[in-house]
Amino acid sequence: MAAQTDNKAPYVVVHGGADRLVPTSLSEPFDRLPNVTRRTYPDLRHETHNEPEGEAVVAETVAWLRSVLDSDATEDRLRGARTR
Secondary structure (H helix, E strand, O other): OOHHOOOOOOOEEEEEEEOOOOOOOOOOOHHOOOOEEEEEOOOOOOOOOHHHHHHHHHHHHHHHHHHHHHHHHHHHHHHHHHOO
């Protein structure tokens, strides 16, 4: 996990609370990293996107991705304005 703390790229961790393969406790340390958004879905299993609620999980992940891309584009525009 130490390697991730040096990386400034944003990450999203999606975890099903009913996952029988990987306990949610194993993704808890990601909550402490500033560049990580951790989302848990209490009633979903390991493949959250393949659950009946999977469409909502994918939609929320896409919304997260769009917000990150919008944020990066805003930062790039501000950086460009400062260098002119």
